[in-house]
Amino acid sequence: AQRVTQPEKLLSVFKGAPVELKCNYSYSGSPELFWYVQYSRQRLQLLLRHISRESIKGFTADLNKGETSFHLKKPFAQEEDSAMYYCALLLMSYKLIFGSGTRLLVRP
Amino acid sequence: NAGVTQTPKFQVLKTGQSMTLQCAQDMNHEYMSWYRQDPGMGLRLIHYSVGAGITDQGEVPNGYNVSRSTTEDFPLRLLSAAPSQTSVYFCASSFSSNQPQHFGDGTRLSIL
Numbered sequence: 565a566q567r568v569t570q571p572e573k574l575l576s577v578f579k580g581a582p583v584e585l586k587c588n589y590s591y592s593g594s595p596e597l598f599w600y601v602q603y604s605r606q607r608l609q610l611l612l613r614h615i616s617r618e619s620i621k622g623f624t625a626d627l628n629k630g631e632t633s634f635h636l637k638k639p640f641a642q643e644e645d646s647a648m649y650y651c652a653l654l655l656m657s658y659k660l661i662f663g664s665g666t667r668l669l670v671r672p
Numbered sequence: 673n674a675g676v677t678q679t680p681k682f683q684v685l686k687t688g689q690s691m692t693l694q695c696a697q698d699m700n701h702e703y704m705s706w707y708r709q710d711p712g713m714g715l716r717l718i719h720y721s722v723g724a725g726i727t728d729q730g731e732v733p734n735g736y737n738v739s740r741s742t743t744e745d746f747p748l749r750l751l752s753a754a755p756s757q758t759s760v761y762f763c764a765s766s767f768s769s770n771q772p773q774h775f776g777d778g779t780r781l782s783i784l
Contacts, residue, residue: 600773654770658769663714
């Protein structure tokens with residue numbers, strides 16, 4: 565079955581520490597993956613997508629088909645990175661399914 | 673440019689009542705979708721539409737109906753509300769399914 569797994573509900577780090585938000589997927593087709601972010605009192609918005617291979621706000625994510633993972637990384641966390649992060653998988657049927665989300669808390 | 677507009681923002685219903693959550697977008701997007709967000713479960717797709725007149729079921733469609741008579745509007749109907757439908761509902765739209773989704777502010781729905 566198609567599934568997106570984000571194993572951590574909460575990730576707490578200190579400012580300046582590296583961050584890795586884990587995302588694993590289960591899909592027999594060719595995956596198209598996204599990271600969405602929801603800052604406090606703001607709308608959910610796209611952070612990045614794997615096909616663009618770009619860095620947004622210092623975050624990067626690499627698709628690893630062998631490990632079926634799409635982990636989100638940032639070398640030095642900032643307090644303004646505190647938010648809810650969702651990994652999402654686009655299926656061939658045009659369905660976009662989300663993981664359960666990870667709350668990132670960056671402490672000063 | 674309003675983007676994706678959801679109304680109402682909050683609603684309390686009694687079990688068995690019906691209700692329509694409204695979603696409108698002014699970006700001429702073909703793809704629209706409805707999600708519900710529950711603690712510990714992330715966002716789950718209820719229904720989606722790839723264009724006017726075309727809708728399909730998502731992961732959790734039971735208890736919900738949708739229609740897409742125009743490109744701009746994608747209402748979500750609860751025919752007979754149940755406490756299990758207490759949730760925050762998000763509408764989203766994009767040019768196509770593989771383009772970034774634009775989300776509304778959400779509707780917080782409580783069913784007593």
